[in-house]
Amino acid sequence: MRSRKTPHPVRKEIQVPVSKERVAEVMAQHRHHEADTGSSEVQIALLTERIRNLTEHFKTHEKDHAGRRGLLKLVGQRRRLLNYLERTNIESYRKLIAELDLRR
Secondary structure, eight states: OOOOOOOOOOOOOOOOOOOOHHHHHHHHOOSSSSTOOOHHHHHEEEEEEHHHHHHHHHOOTTTTTHHHHHHHHHHHHHHHHHHHHHOOOHHHHHHHHHHTTTOO
């Protein structure tokens, strides 16, 4: 009688999100006033930080297709916010693109 092979245990790595300290740092760098947490500039900067973090993740986890879908959703959200900022405040848009080193 053959012995059944036990399946290889799935290795789950803990996805390290952007730390609270890093979020506070990005917010401080891009906010307009002390209580600004939701302006377009802050949201774009935070999305860019998350996108860069996920891009590094995909260099080692090429087959994480569900995560890649999430990355594409983040990129689309950032694109919409950038379009809005470009329409409403072109100077701020240009400054942010330069600061975040985005190709656009």
